[in-house]
Amino acid sequence: MSAVLATSGLHAGYGNIEVLHDVAVALDAGTLCAIVGANGAGKTTLLMTLAGIHRTRSGTVTFDGRDVTHAPSHARVRAGLVLVPEGRRMLPAMSVEENLLVAAAVRGAEGNALIPDLFSRFPILRTRRNVAAGSLSGGEQQMLAIARALAIGPKALLLDEPSMGLAPKLVDEIFTIVADERARGTSILLVEQNARRALALADRAYVMERGRIVLSGTGAELATHHEVVAAYLGG
Numbered sequence: 001m002s003a004v005l006a007t008s009g010l011h012a013g014y015g016n017i018e019v020l021h022d023v024a025v026a027l028d029a030g031t032l033c034a035i036v037g038a039n040g041a042g043k044t045t046l047l048m049t050l051a052g053i054h055r056t057r058s059g060t061v062t063f064d065g066r067d068v069t070h071a072p073s074h075a076r077v078r079a080g081l082v083l084v085p086e087g088r089r090m091l092p093a094m095s096v097e098e099n100l101l102v103a104a105a106v107r108g109a110e111g112n113a114l115i116p117d118l119f120s121r122f123p124i125l126r127t128r129r130n131v132a133a134g135s136l137s138g139g140e141q142q143m144l145a146i147a148r149a150l151a152i153g154p155k156a157l158l159l160d161e162p163s164m165g166l167a168p169k170l171v172d173e174i175f176t177i178v179a180d181e182r183a184r185g186t187s188i189l190l191v192e193q194n195a196r197r198a199l200a201l202a203d204r205a206y207v208m209e210r211g212r213i214v215l216s217g218t219g220a221e222l223a224t225h226h227e228v229v230a231a232y233l234g235g
């Protein structure tokens, strides 16, 4: 299987502090890859670096057969590499529908055609289509953040803690949407505190500790690995 997104020897950090050390990860086309690890391990920094929001110090990032190590974030988005950041950033004064239209505009005229499909996949957003995004509940905002990324029509989706802070029923809905998006052929890199759910869904997974990849395997292998069970699955 070929990787749609891969890093090799990746280093990144803030000021004098190096946070990512020699990180090599690969996301195979059409699969879901999970990255689990404790708070502060560097997972968000990795996603921001992949998205081009945070600068790579050394190493390479390849996406869809091209070296994008130094490509600006907007060029990566246009190429189909789309981040759903932690914290659900959106345009709070605009309506739900306007938020989706702004995202779809990245694809030009064909983008708008995706909106009806998104409303059928996210019925709660159709109900709230004319409401200002800033007044949505936390769960609705997370749905909108994901729907906005899908409106861009991504080849690869980078999801940062999509279930964080949500009630169990909404967590289920988010994981259903993520699984459905993979079934549609989108490659997904998922960072999750909910390691159990993430590993259950993952084709491949990595454990990150203090900025390094310390374990990798299939989701099933890592879900039963004694170190993973002890550290991340409450075993």
Ligand code: ATP
Pocket: 014, 019, 037, 038, 039, 040, 041, 042, 043, 044, 045, 046
């Ligand atoms: P979390 O789940 O808490 O977001 P994480 O695994 O995503 O954790 P990062 O947010 O990538 O980890 O943080 C990795 C390290 O980088 C931490 O030590 C953090 O303190 C540091 N860090 C993150 N953002 C900054 C920043 N803007 N400036 C300086 N240091 C930062």
